[in-house]
Amino acid sequence: MQTKAVPEVTSRYIQRTGVVVLLALVCLTPACHRSPSQQERPKGGGVSASWQKLNVVVITIDTLRADRLGCYGNSDVETPNLDRLASRGVLFENAAAQTPLTPPSHASMFTGKYPHVHGVRGTGGFVLDASQTTLAEVLREKGWQTAAFVGAPVLKRMFGLNQGFETYDDRMPEPDPERTTLENPSLRAGEVVDRAVAWLERYSATAPFFLWVHVYDPHAPFDPPAPFKKRYEGRPYDGEVAYTDREMGRLFDAIGRKSSLDKTVMVLLSDHGESLGEHGEFSHGVFLYDATLRIPWLVAGPGVPVGRRVSNQVRTIDLFPTILGLVHGEVPKGCQGVDLEPTFRGRPVETALSYGETLYPKINMGWAELRSVRTPQWKYIRAPQPELYDLREDPGELKNLIHDHPEQAKQLEREIVELTATGAGKPPEQIKLKSMNQETERQLRSLGYAAGATSGGFELTGQGVDPKERVHILELIDEASTTLERMSSTQRMQLLRQALNEDSTNPLLYYFLGEAYEKTHRDGEALELYRTAISKNVANPGRIFVRMALIYGRTGRVEEGILSFEKAIHADPTDVETLNRLAVAYLMKGRSAEAERVLRAILVLNPESAQALNSLGWMTLRRKEVTTARQYFEQALQADPDFIEPHINLGMLCKQAGDYEGARRHFEGFLAKASLTRHKESIPRIKKELAMLQKSAEGSVR
Numbered sequence: 121m122q123t124k125a126v127p128e129v130t131s132r133y134i135q136r137t138g139v140v141v142l143l144a145l146v147c148l149t150p151a152c153h154r155s156p157s158q159q160e161r162p163k164g165g166g167v168s169a170s171w172q173k174l175n176v177v178v179i180t181i182d183t184l185r186a187d188r189l190g191c192y193g194n195s196d197v198e199t200p201n202l203d204r205l206a207s208r209g210v211l212f213e214n215a216a217a218q219t220p221l222t223p224p225s226h227a228s229m230f231t232g233k234y235p236h237v238h239g240v241r242g243t244g245g246f247v248l249d250a251s252q253t254t255l256a257e258v259l260r261e262k263g264w265q266t267a268a269f270v271g272a273p274v275l276k277r278m279f280g281l282n283q284g285f286e287t288y289d290d291r292m293p294e295p296d297p298e299r300t301t302l303e304n305p306s307l308r309a310g311e312v313v314d315r316a317v318a319w320l321e322r323y324s325a326t327a328p329f330f331l332w333v334h335v336y337d338p339h340a341p342f343d344p345p346a347p348f349k350k351r352y353e354g355r356p357y358d359g360e361v362a363y364t365d366r367e368m369g370r371l372f373d374a375i376g377r378k379s380s381l382d383k384t385v386m387v388l389l390s391d392h393g394e395s396l397g398e399h400g401e402f403s404h405g406v407f408l409y410d411a412t413l414r415i416p417w418l419v420a421g422p423g424v425p426v427g428r429r430v431s432n433q434v435r436t437i438d439l440f441p442t443i444l445g446l447v448h449g450e451v452p453k454g455c456q457g458v459d460l461e462p463t464f465r466g467r468p469v470e471t472a473l474s475y476g477e478t479l480y481p482k483i484n485m486g487w488a489e490l491r492s493v494r495t496p497q498w499k500y501i502r503a504p505q506p507e508l509y510d511l512r513e514d515p516g517e518l519k520n521l522i523h524d525h526p527e528q529a530k531q532l533e534r535e536i537v538e539l540t541a542t543g544a545g546k547p548p549e550q551i552k553l554k555s556m557n558q559e560t561e562r563q564l565r566s567l568g569y570a571a572g573a574t575s576g577g578f579e580l581t582g583q584g585v586d587p588k589e590r591v592h593i594l595e596l597i598d599e600a601s602t603t604l605e606r607m608s609s610t611q612r613m614q615l616l617r618q619a620l621n622e623d624s625t626n627p628l629l630y631y632f633l634g635e636a637y638e639k640t641h642r643d644g645e646a647l648e649l650y651r652t653a654i655s656k657n658v659a660n661p662g663r664i665f666v667r668m669a670l671i672y673g674r675t676g677r678v679e680e681g682i683l684s685f686e687k688a689i690h691a692d693p694t695d696v697e698t699l700n701r702l703a704v705a706y707l708m709k710g711r712s713a714e715a716e717r718v719l720r721a722i723l724v725l726n727p728e729s730a731q732a733l734n735s736l737g738w739m740t741l742r743r744k745e746v747t748t749a750r751q752y753f754e755q756a757l758q759a760d761p762d763f764i765e766p767h768i769n770l771g772m773l774c775k776q777a778g779d780y781e782g783a784r785r786h787f788e789g790f791l792a793k794a795s796l797t798r799h800k801e802s803i804p805r806i807k808k809e810l811a812m813l814q815k816s817a818e819g820s821v822r
């Protein structure tokens with residue numbers, strides 16, 4: 121294998137280049153393949169033994185295409201910070217994700233296993249089981265201090281990727297109670313970087329650290345902040361890429377202040393790409409083309425040569441063993457990835473086969489799931505109408521060669537069968553949605569809360585509607601959502617109704633059309649639509665029950681809202697946001713015992729749920745347990761300083777205790793961060809309280 125120095129970025133890189141080096145196909149076994157150099161490393165029992173005391177930083181940028189970076193040949197988007205990182209180390213030209221979805225992709229990175237092995241198969245409804253060994257667990261056991269800062273709600277700790285992290289900051293903005301969008305609020309890259317930088321500035325331990333920073337930009341909806349919005353007018357995705365690069369510069373600077381370059385392993389990659397209209401897809405998750413599976417991947421630090429480009433195919437499952445190789449660690453058994461360090465020196469590794477899958481069409485749209493294998497030359501996609509592409513001659517995957525090369529297709533189909541034990545003549549794979557690990561389930565059962573940790577399942581048969589046959593549905597969804605400002609709400613709903621008439625079992629269409637009804641205050645029509653969806657047994661009905669419950673709440677039908685919330689929780693027992701709403705609904709109806717049970721269940725799922733801690737404080741205060749209530753309110757503020765409601769409660773407690781200075785401090789803390797819309801009723805009341813405190817203070821001076 122040949123490596124070459126990174127050239128000056130003077131010419132445009134050919135998009136999705138087919139530069140490859142042909143390797144013999146190697147069927148992967150459950151055992152991890154390790155390089156000879158790694159096998160020779162002594163087995164260590166601690167950081168001071170064979171393991172190198174290197175700081176490790178992994179940065180994952182959500183939804184980032186390789187062809188948008190200068191170091192990959194794009195001169196139209198400003199990415200100086202990522203380009204600088206590439207010049208300091210190795211750039212993988214041909215890196216592939218195992219799935220175009222965020223949670224399973226990260227699970228593959230941090231376990232070194234394919235999705236069907238680690239068990240996280242989609243977004244929501246899956247949790248990484250505690251039996252899986254993660255990179256953070258390995259490093260923490262060997263003496264590293266571990267911290268993670270994530271920008272997407274789909275990576276919250278309840279999904280299991282917090283395993284091994286001492287600090288796992290997954291705080292997200294409060295949902296707007298009037299919001300009807302399907303996505304929970306996420307964080308801007310700048311906010312995630314702020315939190316990671318603050319942790320680095322506080323870090324003073326002598327032990328090495330492992331830091332994972334995940335930023336959600338550039339992810340739809342694309343809306344870059346100033347000045348990138350104007351600078352990339354008409355190209356919002358590119359604007360978000362440039363914005364993210366700027367924030368990476370701040371993070372790199374902070375890391376450099378804390379740890380010298382010769383003591384820090386830096387890895388930056390994406391979890392998947394983004395389709396910007398290729399093959400009729402306008403996002404990611406539905407198809408397995410390289411628009412969403414090909415990713416950027418950069419590595420720099422001790423043991424990594426400067427300015428190298430590696431043309432070997434590499435995979436996200438290779439991240440886990442590669443990092444352990446760089447710190448001279450031992451890779452746990454069961455890893456399916458390989459240490460990529462030999463590729464830095466131009467030596468071969470066994471990465472010629474990359475498995476990919478997406479269950480999103482099956483779970484979220486009622487279509488057939490897709491599986492694929494990718495080699496340096498070929499991409500085979502198992503679908504109701506299978507596909508075969510020559511990536512060397514056709515990097516855009518535009519010409520299906522399935523009938524021109526039947527033997528090649530059969531060989532690659534055999535690879536999928538051997539790897540996954542699925543296919544013709546094999547029983548369908550049974551998928552059980554799992555919402556929690558066994559210990560969490562045990563704790564919830566002790567509260568009398570959860571009857572089980574699963575919420576249904578389905579079979580993967582590979583049969584059904586081929587997603588390619590529903591491209592027009594994707595186009596209708598995209599037109600109805602992305603051109604909203606250029607069309608009336610009536611036109612938008614007309615497009616969605618057209619799509620639903622053609623694809624009546626697609627859950628997403630019910631969500632989108634129902635959302636459109638709600639935004640135009642047509643709650644009755646939305647309820648009727650949601651009831652239709654339930655009667656058709658659409659997949660994943662939990663979100664539909666939530667929307668129904670919120671409509672009932674807006675119209676004063678609290679008991680009906682409670683029933684719908686309960687059905688939503690039955691579908692997904694780990695939905696903390698809905699649990700919080702259910703607790704509030706219980707309190708509105710005076711059902712305090714049930715509310716407290718739900719709130720304690722939330723703290724099992726997320727011990728740092730500020731909203732649950734604040735609600736428990738309020739409930740104990742009603743029981744005149746002032747000391748306990750104060751503790752809950754203080755814990756809520758400590759868990760999330762941006763959740764400001766506890767300031768009101770603590771301010772009132774201080775006032776009642778005669779601690780006017782404490783009351784003033786908490787009231788001012790509330791007003792400093794209060795939202796003019798969300799807290800419009802509380803702001804005048806707290807201002808009045810402050811004025812009364814001021815008068816009392818002036819009176820005492822006289």
